[in-house]
Amino acid sequence: MSRRTRRGLARAAVWLLLGMFIVLALGPVAWGVVTSLMPLSALTTVPPEISLANVTLDNYQEVLLSDQSLTRGLVNSAIIATLTAVISLSLGSAAAYALSRLQVVGANKMLLGILATQMFPGIVIAIPLFLVFSQIGLIDTYPGLVIIYLSFTLPIVIWILKGFFDAIPPQLERAAAVDGASPFQVFRLVILPISLPALFAAGVFAFIESWNEFFFAIIFTRISVKTAPIAIAEFSGQYQTLYGQMLAAAVLASIPVVVLAIIFRRFILEGFVEGAVKG
Amino acid sequence: MLAAVLAYPIGMSIYLGFQDVTIAPGGFSGTFVGLDNYTRTLSDPAFAMAFRNSVYFTFVEVVAVVLLSLAVALLLNTPTGRNGLFRVILLIPWALAPVANAVLWKWIYNANYGILNVILLQLGLIDEKVVWLGDPFLALNAILLADIWKAIPFIALLLLAGLQNVPGYLYRAARLDGASTWQRFRFVTLPGLRVPILIAIVLQSIWALKVFDLIFVLTKGGPGDGTVLLNFLAWRVTFNFLDIGYGAAIANILFLLMFLLALAYVRTLDPNRALRKRAAR
Numbered sequence: 001m002s003r004r005t006r007r008g009l010a011r012a013a014v015w016l017l018l019g020m021f022i023v024l025a026l027g028p029v030a031w032g033v034v035t036s037l038m039p040l041s042a043l044t045t046v047p048p049e050i051s052l053a054n055v056t057l058d059n060y061q062e063v064l065l066s067d068q069s070l071t072r073g074l075v076n077s078a079i080i081a082t083l084t085a086v087i088s089l090s091l092g093s094a095a096a097y098a099l100s101r102l103q104v105v106g107a108n109k110m111l112l113g114i115l116a117t118q119m120f121p122g123i124v125i126a127i128p129l130f131l132v133f134s135q136i137g138l139i140d141t142y143p144g145l146v147i148i149y150l151s152f153t154l155p156i157v158i159w160i161l162k163g164f165f166d167a168i169p170p171q172l173e174r175a176a177a178v179d180g181a182s183p184f185q186v187f188r189l190v191i192l193p194i195s196l197p198a199l200f201a202a203g204v205f206a207f208i209e210s211w212n213e214f215f216f217a218i219i220f221t222r223i224s225v226k227t228a229p230i231a232i233a234e235f236s237g238q239y240q241t242l243y244g245q246m247l248a249a250a251v252l253a254s255i256p257v258v259v260l261a262i263i264f265r266r267f268i269l270e271g272f273v274e275g276a277v278k279g
Numbered sequence: 280m281l282a283a284v285l286a287y288p289i290g291m292s293i294y295l296g297f298q299d300v301t302i303a304p305g306g307f308s309g310t311f312v313g314l315d316n317y318t319r320t321l322s323d324p325a326f327a328m329a330f331r332n333s334v335y336f337t338f339v340e341v342v343a344v345v346l347l348s349l350a351v352a353l354l355l356n357t358p359t360g361r362n363g364l365f366r367v368i369l370l371i372p373w374a375l376a377p378v379a380n381a382v383l384w385k386w387i388y389n390a391n392y393g394i395l396n397v398i399l400l401q402l403g404l405i406d407e408k409v410v411w412l413g414d415p416f417l418a419l420n421a422i423l424l425a426d427i428w429k430a431i432p433f434i435a436l437l438l439l440a441g442l443q444n445v446p447g448y449l450y451r452a453a454r455l456d457g458a459s460t461w462q463r464f465r466f467v468t469l470p471g472l473r474v475p476i477l478i479a480i481v482l483q484s485i486w487a488l489k490v491f492d493l494i495f496v497l498t499k500g501g502p503g504d505g506t507v508l509l510n511f512l513a514w515r516v517t518f519n520f521l522d523i524g525y526g527a528a529i530a531n532i533l534f535l536l537m538f539l540l541a542l543a544y545v546r547t548l549d550p551n552r553a554l555r556k557r558a559a560r
Contacts, residue, residue: 032383123513123530128291214492229378250379261374
């Protein structure tokens with residue numbers, strides 16, 4: 001075999017594998033989206049009658065209008081995820097900056113400790129917190145869930161931001177200090193503006209995590225602050241034969257996070273994924 | 280505040296593990312029962328089953344996710360695969376809400392109208408519809424597959440980042456020395472990926488032990504407790520059976536397992552950090 005045909009074959013194999021990869025990665029998602037656009041009658045024939053002529057938005061209309069629980073869930077999730085992201089960023093950026101610059105004794109150990117909190121199984125935290133929260137009335141409230149979510153978004157936010165702050169040359173701050181800026185002014189006027197990309201990455205991460213969270217939500221919500229994942233799980237338990245509506249609800253809950261992930265892909269890939277490798 | 284939200288519950292959870300907690304009017308009351316909750320796990324068939332399921336689930340998940348992710352990472356590191364489009368494709372399953380993922384797979388596995396049966400029937404791989412979630416072992420593997428599919432993107436991106444940190448001159452040098460493709464993979468790529476692969480193994484084991492949403496939506500632990508993992512068992516014992524002390528004991532055992540894994544993670548990162556510092560000096 002000549003070198004050229006071998007290279008051609010290798011390239012064909014890569015294309016074939018990439019094709020398989022696309023089908024396997026997107027196939028299930030695509031099937032879910034298609035399902036959500038089909039009337040029940042088309043789905044319950046074997047094989048399913050999938051055609052453009054059948055496309056309808058009825059399922060979306062139904063889940064959003066007839067049963068208010070999903071709409072309320074989406075609103076609750078938006079409120080809780082936004083609060084969590086904003087508070088994580090304001091507390092996390094200050095903490096990360098302190099850990100990065102102020103030469104706190106044992107900062108590295110503290111950081112590893114912070115990271116180790118990620119490894120706790122939620123259930124260990126959930127049982128005692130449930131007892132405490134039920135005594136002080138935080139069950140089924142926004143603050144209750146936000147406090148819990150902060151406990152696992154804050155460490156990651158600090159982790160991402162500290163890595164970023166470490167990479168900022170200290171000369172910048174010294175220059176500002178020479179000009180008479182206080183440490184707080186340096187942080188607010190010099191560090192924060194050039195850290196916007198990292199802040200976005202961390203904020204998006206906190207938002208996605210708390211939007212998607214299920215385990216604590218099912219324990220700590222009852223009626224009034226049910227989040228979107230809970231609404232979907234309940235919906236799929238109650239109306240398991242309304243396949244199209246079930247999938248429409250799932251698509252609705254996924255759109256915000258998938259869109260955010262795609263828009264901020266560069267930050268997620270650089271800030272988070274590579275951060276995990278470099279440590 | 281972080282300490283209050285994390286340290287206090289853990290101490291409290293350890294304390295609860297030694298208690299028999301009952302729900303009294305107006306609050307909870309506990310009596311000290313020593314190690315009773317822990318000895319009970321030894322004779323509890325539900326615990327034994329959940330433990331076995333967890334071990335099987337975690338082992339298969341880690342092996343499958345790491346191997347498949349490595350394949351994906353290598354594929355996306357080829358000149359054609361490096362196109363950013365493919366990384367965007369990976370982000371979609373990653374970002375998907377886990378509950379949405381669970382609902383999606385519940386529909387795919389549906390015995391009557393699910394696409395999986397339709398495809399397998401048309402390919403002639405099965406003769407009649409399979410009730411994927413009807414048999415304990417089949418259901419456990421169905422949950423595994425759905426979770427593996429969701430877990431691959433992150434680990435693949437992590438390994439891809441690792442691949443891109445392997446210096447190109449090593450490959451050129453190996454090529455000059457006449458190394459074959461396999462040899463370059465075996466002696467340059469794999470050693471270069473040692474740390475990312477270790478991290479992937481530890482992180483994925485931890486995440487596999489945490490799986491909850493999928494079980495809740497797909498099977499609720501059934502059939503016949505076949506898909507109950509330790510995490511799910513602790514939740515059910517505590518919040519469905521209201522046996523809080525026993526639930527805390529199971530949670531603590533799980534905590535210990537994951538703590539050991541976390542130590543492994545920190546250890547893996549730490550020497551690496553020391554090396555980098557030395558290199559920077």
